[in-house]
Amino acid sequence: MAESLFTKILVPVDFSPxxxxxxxxxxxxxxxxxxxxxxxxxxxxxALATFNQLGLLAVPSDAQGQKRRLRHHARLNVRQLLESExxxxxxxxxxxLEGGPFVExxxxxxxxxxxxxxxxxxxxxSGNVDKIFFGSxxxxxVRTAGCPVLTVPLPPKPKRQLENTLKGRCA
Numbered sequence: 001m002a003e004s005l006f007t008k009i010l011v012p013v014d015f016s017p018x019x020x021x022x023x024x025x026x027x028x029x030x031x032x033x034x035x036x037x038x039x040x041x042x043x044x045x046x047a048l049a050t051f052n053q054l055g056l057l058a059v060p061s062d063a064q065g066q067k068r069r070l071r072h073h074a075r076l077n078v079r080q081l082l083e084s085e086x087x088x089x090x091x092x093x094x095x096x097l098e099g100g101p102f103v104e105x106x107x108x109x110x111x112x113x114x115x116x117x118x119x120x121x122x123x124x125x126s127g128n129v130d131k132i133f134f135g136s137x138x139x140x141x142v143r144t145a146g147c148p149v150l151t152v153p154l155p156p157k158p159k160r161q162l163e164n165t166l167k168g169r170c171a
Contacts, residue, residue: 006033010114012040012105012141015077018120022152026118027086035115036091039081040108041074042101043067071096102140109145117141121151 011026013019023039030037045067074096082092097104109117121138142149 004033004035006030006035006115008036008038008112008114008116009033010038010040010105010109010112010117012042012101012117012119013078013081014041014101014120015074016120016122018122018152018154020081020120021154022118022120023081024086025150025152027090029116029118030090036093038093038095038108038112038114039078040095040097040105041078042104043070043074043096043098044101045098046100067098102137102144105137105141106144106146109141109147114147116147117145117149119149119151121153 006029009026009030011023013023026037029035075094078094078096081087082094095108097108105117105119108114119138119141122136138149138151142151
């Protein structure tokens with residue numbers, strides 16, 4: 001029997017619609033290649049620190065409480081993703097890490113010896129200044145992961161849904 005092309009697939013998620021689409025694609029690939037799926041969420045501690053310095057979230061003394069709440073929120077969202085019927089028959093390992101997203105994704109890809117990273121082409125924090133000057137998380141992972149990276153855009157809206165959206169804006 002021929003060796004499978006992919007045996008371990010990493011799918012980082014930030015729970016944005018684009019990362020949920022990447023999760024759907026990664027599941028399909030895992031089923032096709034009978035591969036193990038690593039589901040990773042990274043709590044962006046650098047963004048958390050910046051928000052705290054600006055006073056946008058809470059007092060810095062509550063940083064541990066914030067991380068605990070974010071970790072709990074991540075676990076709930078991961079559980080919700082895994083409750084879908086489409087996960088049946090796929091071995092999924094869940095991981096929640098803290099740090100810089102692209103660093104943790106690339107490090108996990110190397111340490112876990114994954115064959116493929118499947119991720120959304122853009123995430124939930126679009127339009128931030130860091131992205132303008134330094135590139136998106138997906139771009140950085142493509143450059144540093146050490147394995148193939150499949151970036152998944154949002155699927156195009158069905159024509160009827162797009163027409164209804166346009167009618168609502170023009171009315």
